[in-house]
Amino acid sequence: MEFKNHFYCVIMAGGIGSRFWPLSRESKPKQFVDILGIGKTFIQLTYERFSSFISPENFMVVTGKAYKEQVLEQLPALKEEQVWLEPERRNTAPCLAYAAYKLREKDPDAVMVVTPADHLIIDTATFSRVMQQSLAYAAGQDRLVTIGITPTFPSTGYGYIEVEDKHTAFSRVLSFKEKPDYDRAKSFLEHGGYVWNSGMFVWSVNTIIREMTVWLLDIADAFAGLAESYWTPGEQSAVDKVYVASRSISIDFGVMEKSHKVDVTCADFGWSDLGTWTSLYEQSGKDEAENVLSGEQIIANDTRNCFVKELNPDKLVVADSLEDLLVVDTEDVLLICPRTDEGRVKQIIEGSVSLKKEYK
Known part of the structure; x- marks a missing residue:
């Protein structure tokens, strides 16, 4: 099997980005705005970064119904069927359950990298290498991979990951830590065994689905029940009903913090989660x-x-x-x-x- 044919990129682009107001608004959130002033939006930069090793037809964007046309306008290489629509915001767990179950119907051997649409990456060459290594690793291992960022200062704006061994390519995750106060962030940095949680993940659809059935059974069952609707004209109405009934929960809290199958790869490629004017x-x-x-x-x-x-x-x-x-x-x-x-x-x-x- 040629693994690369089964590599997919799922871009999460459903947020509002209200902390970048007035540039980012509900009608046009920050992922569709040229906030950096370089002639490209965040979602366009995200697509560019992954397009060096992901085929155009293997991109999927999960976003709100109101933003479908903006996605297609800004990413002209994508077809309409590559833009998957959420009727309501329910955080990242339902979003990624939808992506995993739908993708499995198309390709049971799929391995997906999950990324928010609004990250800043400076060293794109290192980024590409780390992501390709992570995809290859996830393709051959029954593990969930999270991308950890080597911290450069005691940030109180990011969550942290406690790592078993930072010097191995893929290490077991010992624990996840919520955004700390300054003193605790400083202690994480001094300890040396912690990395920033980037919110980017890599896993096979089969592995994440198995872990969802363990830790998020209600959400897993709901999206598994749509198997006959995926990739059909009736999909959207079926998905809408499931979303409305689904609870709002993050994939971090719902699966990653509980699963015993989580590994982290530690990297430094000039990453920043640009969520506020202060971070910019x-x-x-x-x-x-x-x-x-x-x-x-x-x-x-x-x-x-x-x-x-x-x-x-x-x-x-x-x-x-x-x-x-x-x-x-x-x-x-x-x-x-x-x-x-x-x-x-x-x-x-x-x-x-x-x-x-x-x-x-």
Whole structure:
């Protein structure tokens, strides 16, 4: 059997990305937006990274019904049947149960790599090598593989994985740790036996399905019951009914933290989960005053530690005597807030009952 013919990439692209407001909104979430200002969206960058070793016909995107056309527009190599639609958000376990059971009906020998649509990867060559090694490993082993990232600082924004032996290509996972406070994150770094949890996974459809039947039997049974509907005209209505009745639970909590078949491969390829303006600020190039100035015409005078993003190339922005501010100017919204307290903006927008829908 030629393993590579059975390698698939499942891109999870159903989130809203509300912490990147006002660029990311419910009508056009961050995975479909050129937030980096490089002419490509997150989902396009994700597809590019995997396309060097995954065939175009072996990509699947799981997303909300409202985003189907955006996926097809931004990834023209994909056909309509490669975009799988969730009627409602139910976290990652139902999403991946749907993907695994449906994919197994097409290819019982399928091995799938699972990735969010919004990660930043700097070293794509190393990334490609690690992913191909993980796919080959998962194809020959009855194991679930999670991709661990060698930590470079005590991050409180990522979960951690305790590793049995970081020096082997694939090590047993000892435990998963939730996002820690700073002191605990620092102790993880000093210990040396912990890596960041990237949220990327590799497994054969048969292995993940077996583990779901052990740890998530209700969800496994629900999607197993759709076997005769997959790849038929009646699939969507059948999937809709199952989703509505399904509980919301992550694959991490539902399977990965409980299974005894989880391995981790530790890698360093310049990974970042860009979930907030703060994380983008930390990853971006800065001027001598620690400002990130993203726009065609921005003048910063006596301004420090600010993130200024202007989308209009014809608009001049002058920032004078500012410090620690986030300024984002879009076509219809101007956001100004403390750069280190951007989380309040999400609460303000979600709590505003009078706000027009197009702003949310």
